[in-house]
Amino acid sequence: MLLLCGCFACLSVAATDREEAATGRVLTLALGAEPDAGFDPILGWGKYNRPLFQSTLLRRNKQLELVGDLATSWTLSADRLTWQVSLRKGVNFSDGTRLTAEDIKFTFDIAKQIASIHDLTNLEKVEVVSDGELRFHLQQADITFIDNFVSLAIVPKASYGPRYGLAPVGSGPLKFVRWDRNQQLIMVPNPYYYGQKLQFKKVVVIFSDEDSRYSRLRVGQLDLSAIAPRYAQLLPPTYRLWRIDSVDNRGIAWPMLPKQGNNIGNDVSSDLAIRTAIDLVIDRQVLVEQLLEGHATPAYSIADGLPWGPVAQAHEPQVDPEVAIALLEKNGWQLQGGIRQRDGVKASMTLYYLAGDTVRQQLALAVAQMVKPLGIQITPVGKSWEAIYKQMHQQPVLFGFGSHSATEVRGVHHSQYRGQGYFNSGYYSNPEVDNALDEAQHALSWQASLPYWQSAQQFIAQDKPWTWLVNLKHLYAANVCLDLDSPGIEAHGHGWPLANNIEHWRWQCPN
Known part of the structure; x- marks a missing residue:
């Protein structure tokens, strides 16, 4: 369901006037991260x-x-x-x-x-x-x-x-003009596009961090910007808030193997008792309501609410610290000096997250506080993806996923993808999961594949290779004159999902 908030009272002008105003306007946006590898x-x-x-x-x-x-x-x-x-x-x-x-x-x-x-x-x-x-x-x-x-x-x-990605040629609705790395991207409507034409003569995408985007909004330099939840109630009166449902989730990927000699594995997170205890003390409702001010929903899988997601949330853990502590003690994790230990191994881990992403930072800090009473020490550290890539097989990482394709379930959980890219970074492997995912892939039809996807996720929920936290609402501040039509449910924020229907955007005020 698409939820729109804010003032919708824009000036009404004749259709011909709107057309003239729209076609002569430059649209300035700040929609998210700059693609490191360009537009290939x-x-x-x-x-x-x-x-x-x-x-x-x-x-x-x-x-x-x-x-x-x-x-x-x-x-x-x-x-x-x-x-x-x-x-x-x-x-x-x-x-x-x-x-x-x-x-x-x-x-x-x-x-x-x-x-x-x-x-x-x-x-x-x-x-x-x-x-x-x-x-x-x-x-x-x-x-x-x-x-x-x-x-x-x-x-x-x-x-x-x-070098194609630095100056792409394609058949989409926009034509590349110039990319000033770390600053801006300039595009114009593609004159050869076969679909509906854009109603703007130029589109400029600004690249900046969350704080800079908000500063630009306050002085009216942007027509549209992605914003962090902390700014949602602080918009200037000339902007309105758009809350877009998404399948964009945040969760922690745990290293699933005992520590190896090649920067793989972790003797703490590889224990199911540790992962289960953490799951039992993560209060997702607190994360949603207090941390993200209601701009999210609790997450329990990689595909909540999707046809290939869990049939029901029967596996949703209840917040129960007493059960969590009893589980740790039963499995040999004894409290010593405020931190649990077993066989000389301290229950201490570093949780990596993308530096500069305040939502991930806040989630990582909140998780560290929630598990602290268990005697589990988690130290959040913000790094670049390049730095995280070197650590993600031996320390937990706060990732974001969420796709319109069931293939992501396979990529993140099938043993075939252990250690390949950012997907199965924890080296998770379960033959029953692999078999169910393979059966889904080889099913006679899409409808026939659904029970296999769902079966795989029942096993995954028992193994807990991830601790899922929240499904985000994507938040955008748009000039009250800019009508975004009716955006669909968005996937993970790679690229700029709001622009999926950019040819339907309209400027409803005279210049």
């Missing part, structure tokens, strides 16, 4: 949300249903090993060159070849049948492969190279 979809740009510069074969609408983008039809063979895809005719890239089936084949081939963030290991080959038709041949049946048609945007074969 093969390297991950647009995987979670709309890539803006590029197009994908399919998109998800506000109801999360699959709809065509570059593809006009898509059918799966009876043996579930071949996808036949028909293409939209007459599509050009933003430089005026024609987009063909060869560009799509090239994009998938390169993404598979470089073992990118897109998991294309099951793709046997892409066959160009004609300029408007392709076949995607799979090595084995995989009902989730279609998600790649949504998440991997198409790049031009003729001009793609190592």
Whole structure:
């Protein structure tokens, strides 16, 4: 459900006046983090949300249903090993060159070849049948492969190279103009775009931290900005608050192996008793109401409320410190000098979070306080992702996930992905989970796969490789004249999810 707060009383003008005002306006936004690797979809740009510069074969609408983008039809063979895809005719890239089936084949081939963030290991080959038709041949049946048609945007074969992400060419609604790293990104409407045209002559995205964004809002330098919960009640009168539901969650990934000699494993978090005790004292309702001022909901899995999520929240732990303490003592964790120890190992860990992200910082600090009475010492430390990457296999990390695709459940929990990227950083492995996830992937249909996803998460809930904390509401401050139409439920904040429907935004006041 989309919740909108604030004043909706904007000036009413005639349709022709609105059109003239809109088409002549520069829209200035601050929507989130700057992508480190640039705007290359093969390297991950647009995987979670709309890539803006590029197009994908399919998109998800506000109801999360699959709809065509570059593809006009898509059918799966009876043996579930071949996808036949028909293409939209007459599509050009933003430089005026024609987009063909060869560009799509090239994009998938390169993404598979470089073992990118897109998991294309099951793709046997892409066959160009004609300029408007392709076949995607799979090595084995995989009902989730279609998600790649949504998440991997198409790049031009003729001009793609190592520096593509610094000045992308694509067939999406926006055309790249200039990127001043750490400062701003300038875009204009793509004159060759086949869809609905933007109502703004230029879009400028400003890159700055949370405090700087709020300062810019106060002096009217931004038309729209993502904001932290602490600023939600402090908006200037010319702005209104938009609260957008999301599947964007925050949780702690625990190292699941005993300490190894190669910076893998942790003798504290690898004990189920420790993870269970922590789960028993985390008061998620306090995190939601006091820490995030109600701009979130409690989280208990990676996919709460989604079709492939848990059937019910029967596994939700009740806050019970006495049971938690009894469990620790039963498993040999004795209190000594305020910190529990077992076999010479202190129940002490460092909890890493992304520096500069106040929500993650506040959550990490709150968790440390909640577990302290147990005799478990957690020290929150904010670092860059580069620094966290070196520690995440041996110390817990406060991560964010949340996707419109069930494949994320597999990536985070299947043993196949242990130690690969940021997904299964804790080296979690359970054969029953793997089997259920494999059965889901090989199911006869999407509907038939759902019980397997749900079964996997029942085992995951028992193992507790994660302690999930909250599902966030995404908060935005928008000029009262800017109508964002009706944004859909947003995924994790990589990219700028609010811009998924940017061509439907309207400026409703005269300049």
